[in-house]
Amino acid sequence: MSRALALAALTALSLAACSRDSAEIGAKSGAGPAKGTLSRMLPFGKPTPAQPASAEQIAASALQSIEGPVLLAQFDNGATVIFAERGRNGEMRTYLSPDGRSLSLRGGMIAATRGFGRDVMSSDATQSAALVSARQGGTVPRVQYYLDGDGRERPYPMTCTITPTEPVTQGTGDQSLTVTPVTELCEPAQAQNSYMVNEAGQIIASRQWIGPRMGYLTITALRD
Amino acid sequence: MAGLGLAASASSEPTTGYSFGSFGAPGLIDMPTAETRPAGEFSATVAARQGDSRAAFNFQIAPSLSGTLRFSESEDLGTGGSKLKDRSFDLHWQVFEEAGWRPAIALGLRDIVGDSGQSSEYLVATKTLTPRLRASVGLGWGRLGSEGGSGGTRPAPSGDGGFNADQWFRGPVAPFAGLSFAANDRLTLKAEISSDAYTTEVGNGFERKTSLNFGADYKVNKAVSLGAYLLHGSEIGLQATIAMDPRDPPAPSGLEKAPLPVRPRAAAASGWSGAWSADPTARPAIQKALGDALKSDGQILEAMKLTTTGVEIRLRNETYNARPQAIGHAARMLTRAMPASVENFTITLVEKGMPVSSTRLRRSDIEAMENGPAHELLARTEITEAGLGSDGFTAATAVYPRVKYAFSPYLELSSHEPGQSLRADAGLQAKAQIELTPGLLLSGTVRQKLVGNIADGSYSASGTSPAIVRSDINTYKSNSDLAVQNLTLAWYARPAENLYSRVTVGYLERMYGGISGELLWKPVDSRLALGAEIDYVKKRDYEQHFSFADYETVSGHLSAYYDFGEGITGQLDLGRYLAEDWGATIAVDRELANGWKVGAFATLTDMSSAEFGNGAFDKGIRLSIPLSWAIGQPSLATFNQTLRPYSGDGGARVDVDGRLYDTIRSGHIGELYQNWGRVWR
Numbered sequence: 001m002s003r004a005l006a007l008a009a010l011t012a013l014s015l016a017a018c019s020r021d022s023a024e025i026g027a028k029s030g031a032g033p034a035k036g037t038l039s040r041m042l043p044f045g046k047p048t049p050a051q052p053a054s055a056e057q058i059a060a061s062a063l064q065s066i067e068g069p070v071l072l073a074q075f076d077n078g079a080t081v082i083f084a085e086r087g088r089n090g091e092m093r094t095y096l097s098p099d100g101r102s103l104s105l106r107g108g109m110i111a112a113t114r115g116f117g118r119d120v121m122s123s124d125a126t127q128s129a130a131l132v133s134a135r136q137g138g139t140v141p142r143v144q145y146y147l148d149g150d151g152r153e154r155p156y157p158m159t160c161t162i163t164p165t166e167p168v169t170q171g172t173g174d175q176s177l178t179v180t181p182v183t184e185l186c187e188p189a190q191a192q193n194s195y196m197v198n199e200a201g202q203i204i205a206s207r208q209w210i211g212p213r214m215g216y217l218t219i220t221a222l223r224d
Numbered sequence: 225m226a227g228l229g230l231a232a233s234a235s236s237e238p239t240t241g242y243s244f245g246s247f248g249a250p251g252l253i254d255m256p257t258a259e260t261r262p263a264g265e266f267s268a269t270v271a272a273r274q275g276d277s278r279a280a281f282n283f284q285i286a287p288s289l290s291g292t293l294r295f296s297e298s299e300d301l302g303t304g305g306s307k308l309k310d311r312s313f314d315l316h317w318q319v320f321e322e323a324g325w326r327p328a329i330a331l332g333l334r335d336i337v338g339d340s341g342q343s344s345e346y347l348v349a350t351k352t353l354t355p356r357l358r359a360s361v362g363l364g365w366g367r368l369g370s371e372g373g374s375g376g377t378r379p380a381p382s383g384d385g386g387f388n389a390d391q392w393f394r395g396p397v398a399p400f401a402g403l404s405f406a407a408n409d410r411l412t413l414k415a416e417i418s419s420d421a422y423t424t425e426v427g428n429g430f431e432r433k434t435s436l437n438f439g440a441d442y443k444v445n446k447a448v449s450l451g452a453y454l455l456h457g458s459e460i461g462l463q464a465t466i467a468m469d470p471r472d473p474p475a476p477s478g479l480e481k482a483p484l485p486v487r488p489r490a491a492a493a494s495g496w497s498g499a500w501s502a503d504p505t506a507r508p509a510i511q512k513a514l515g516d517a518l519k520s521d522g523q524i525l526e527a528m529k530l531t532t533t534g535v536e537i538r539l540r541n542e543t544y545n546a547r548p549q550a551i552g553h554a555a556r557m558l559t560r561a562m563p564a565s566v567e568n569f570t571i572t573l574v575e576k577g578m579p580v581s582s583t584r585l586r587r588s589d590i591e592a593m594e595n596g597p598a599h600e601l602l603a604r605t606e607i608t609e610a611g612l613g614s615d616g617f618t619a620a621t622a623v624y625p626r627v628k629y630a631f632s633p634y635l636e637l638s639s640h641e642p643g644q645s646l647r648a649d650a651g652l653q654a655k656a657q658i659e660l661t662p663g664l665l666l667s668g669t670v671r672q673k674l675v676g677n678i679a680d681g682s683y684s685a686s687g688t689s690p691a692i693v694r695s696d697i698n699t700y701k702s703n704s705d706l707a708v709q710n711l712t713l714a715w716y717a718r719p720a721e722n723l724y725s726r727v728t729v730g731y732l733e734r735m736y737g738g739i740s741g742e743l744l745w746k747p748v749d750s751r752l753a754l755g756a757e758i759d760y761v762k763k764r765d766y767e768q769h770f771s772f773a774d775y776e777t778v779s780g781h782l783s784a785y786y787d788f789g790e791g792i793t794g795q796l797d798l799g800r801y802l803a804e805d806w807g808a809t810i811a812v813d814r815e816l817a818n819g820w821k822v823g824a825f826a827t828l829t830d831m832s833s834a835e836f837g838n839g840a841f842d843k844g845i846r847l848s849i850p851l852s853w854a855i856g857q858p859s860l861a862t863f864n865q866t867l868r869p870y871s872g873d874g875g876a877r878v879d880v881d882g883r884l885y886d887t888i889r890s891g892h893i894g895e896l897y898q899n900w901g902r903v904w905r
Contacts, residue, residue: 100480112595118476149471150817152817
């Protein structure tokens, strides 16, 4: 009996191992994130999210509460994340989400992600970006860098074929908007990126491949 | 990531095993195959049948070489109704990979240091016939040459726990063969013709009706597989394997918060002129802002030296296993905190109060290369010996004295003693540390056992050793009521360029108290390091409170460390050990960039193998698994374990915490380069 009691006490303690540091380092990263990770690793007990708000609702409330440029990003599984611009460096713009992830875009194309796990560490898509912006076809090289399981930086070189299609015009007169859908097929990843490019050559919406086991992110500029 | 084709091309890869055999290594059931596991993989297999159980740990040391450490208890192998409790070690070397028409060919040794006459050797070939079907044929010696074998007599085992080299590949040799069929991605079916006569087992009542064994193996997921087998038509066995590939973590890395974006300087910024430096309030305000930002990032700004054109910060990383990540975060923050005229950033990493290296970055490079390929930034980065002294630095206030404490559970296993089962205790541990000034640390650990059975064992110290210095470790482990694991005052310093020093006084470890001094020479860019250590110690009482037993000695070593690259380091220690024996320790460790570390060590001293007793000499393996690997978030916490087949008195050293080489290595060029890929993470 006393053993069982002791074991129970031990279990309780191991769940709430406590510590303190006068320099206040690591105070915030206690059991919280580790617990969340644990539930991600276990095969059972996946958290069932509360009824998610629709993308439109999320977008509307984000535009209201955030100042400056805002992006709406959706994973293929439906998860929706709002990103607000927090940095500009040359052509690169870095957006942060409320939960501490970041997305960097260069001319609308993904330059890097952080905090997703299996992130794109960096990307060189200069030639693709030029063709997409000009709405021209062609085959160009592109390279994306990842960390491998060992923790080392590895390039993933690809060859991408860019194909613009017919421009589409919506609305009339001053309110009209002409966009050109452009697709980019990258081998050997078989990644199919698609972009909506306006007449100024800017990407206003896109669906881009992040990387292996991460899939695609659909990015819409809510406010530029 | 391997499936992505980022790794080497598939054609040059070794033949990876579909499943594990009952010995805990890739194989059929009892028979081996020439297969291997992915390099660096760790696996644990538990196999059991009526009267026989085994727990085996297999490690793929190199793409073609693996080792297995196995603990077994067998009624079938015991004498006079007793159980044989044994510990054995195997090596498996794939001499040739499968290529074209040629099968994979492997050589193996089972139970290399055994004294029970159960050891065996083999030469085996495995050929992939179709992508799902593999056939193996081989020749076995020893146990594997006992059924249908012919030729010669096998010498008796030496029985002293040393290598049985004069037995290897001697005596009767017999053929064996088998097939494995991967019915689908999860299920593998196996059949074999065994060359193992089960001689001792049959003598104890085992029925060997046939030489045929059949098995099935089911992969539950990436890590776990379950198996069952029918042995010689009479016994059914079950087994389970957990395999961990260090290169394939359970959680994707990088789940931490994203770093702050770099803030480039505007051409019109007011700070360009440098006039700000005349304002006496500017520096303290900048230092405060930077210190606060670093604190929320899990780092401590120890001191800062700021001039009009350059800044040097002393940074204590408390969060990131990969130091370049700490450097990258600090560099990003510097672009946000520093006036525009400050172009040169020097980030000096500090470990236990000692500056260990300085990384110099140009701010314009950081601005131009943010989130670019890490190797391009490295080409424009200079890593040098850290400047010593505090000239021009302003120390951060309110960091020292720093008090840390933590309560946590602990788990402890008994050390192996022949004839004793493996036992375990669990309880509570309290750890506290007061850092009075940078580098002066008062720390202690106290444990209280709550449950466990280590104290139920009956342990006996060596009867042959000239001094009992480690063979009574289990008696210490049996006393775990408010046991003071350690209580020390340690002082770390940098006496001169390239030199590091440590002095530790107090209860150094659970068995010894005293004083330990160490000096290390290690230039920041050098593969070679040289060290010297001297310890005057007294043995502690079994209760591990504050009194001492009647044994004291002086022990000391000269050490050489060498970084061979690719994360491989070697270490050679020469000197006097605790039992006043003289000798040398050789150790090799392999560390991956993600922090996994595996090593092996062996010590030979002038204590004879007869005096040492079981095991003949001190040897073992050590393993470190970083928490960050398991949870995908940065942490300095690491799970460390050292496994020794036997704890003897020869070649024993004081287990003092915080030796210099491991304290500073992560901040020197070898590891910084290895981990540089995380600089922009």
